[in-house]
Amino acid sequence: TLQHYFIQSNLRFTMIAMNLWFVAFLTLTGLNSVLSYDGTIEEPYPVDVNEDARVLRSAVKGWGTNEGNIINILTKRSYNTRQRIVQAYKSIFDRDLWSDIHSDTSGDFRLALKGLILTNARFLAEEMRSAVDGWGTDEDELILCLMLVINDHTLLTAVRNEYESIYNEDLEERIEDETGGDFETFLVKVLNRPEFNESAPVDVELIAADITALTGYMSDPVQLGEIVDLLTNRGLKHLAALQEQFYQDQNEELYTRLEEISSHHLRDALVSLMSAASSYHRYLAYELFASMDGKGTDEDSLTKILVTRADKDLSIIKEVFLEMTGRELKDMVHSDTSRDYRKTLLGIIN
DSSP states (O other), rough: OOHHHHTTSSSOOOHHHHHHHHHHHHHHHHHHHOOOOOOOOOOOOSSOHHHHHHHHHHHHHSSSSOOHHHHHHTSSSSSHHHHHHHHHHHHHHOOOHHHHHHHHOOOHHHHHHHHHSSSSHHHHHHHHHHHHHHSSSSHHHHHHHHTTTOOOOOHHHHHHHHHHHSSSSSSHHHHHHOOOOHHHHHEEEEEEEOOHHHHSSHHHHHHHHHHHHHHHHHHSSSHHHHHHHTTTTOOHHHHHHHHHHHHHHHHSOOOHHHHHHHOOOHHHHHHHHHHHHHHHHHHHHHHHHHHHHHOOOOHHHHHHHHHHHHHTHHHHHHHHHHHHHHHOHHHHHHHHOOHHHHHHHHHHHH
16 A cells, blocks of 8 residues: 555665765755755745735725635745734734634635644644544544644644643643543653654664564563553654664564554554654655545645645655655645635645
């Protein structure tokens, strides 16, 4: 399957060598500072945030909504500039931009605009609330939200703080109320992950010890709790090296063994963590593909990934998506969405 392909193709020595060579080339030539932006938002220069605020106010004031002006501004302004526009809107009109746009829009289009207007921390905090609120729990969205902050401890902490500030309850306690078993343990431990030094050398001895421990935990009887505890207490760089060494020692992918011994949401959570550690961009590219593959579209997942990565690394994700699927991301989005929602996403993808 496509998922098997993208995990198995990670961390092979040829690609590692090519990546190291390219990084060295950029550093030696000084191009690393020029080419450091991996987002897709191309902001015009100069930008007048006060004028943008006035245009947005005009777009939502009175009868009717000028969706085109809203899209043109919000998809062509960087994350920091969008936050300055929100402040300017409040300063000039004494109104909240998101509240005004929320009342004038609906559905998936509204969700995409929400992700562009709110801070990433508040957006993800509210999305995690949506995943646990009401009847039933959206476990897949909980996993995705956590994976979207798995490599950014500052953002993870900010999401927790925002959640508590908005809803006056602890996110960890809410997750414990809504989930159970080893899956609950996984979510809580990821939520409480410490900040790892991902630039530090891999501890080869700890890798060997972890493989020995995992081999024992995966034998009959399987000890899923111990596996969850070990994997969620390791940095992403360590987990990537662990998977590579496991493959060399066992001639089997670690994620395959995890799939065999776990089920349902815990299986999805463990494979997501292993995939994100192995290659974060491939993981997100696959999630984008999965959100649009087959009948129906998972607009929530599609939107979350695009709006939170647009200013970070979406250009890389686009390239990986093309490599994995043979299709341009924009083409697949175009065929799976419509109207103003489509225009917004295509504006983000650029």
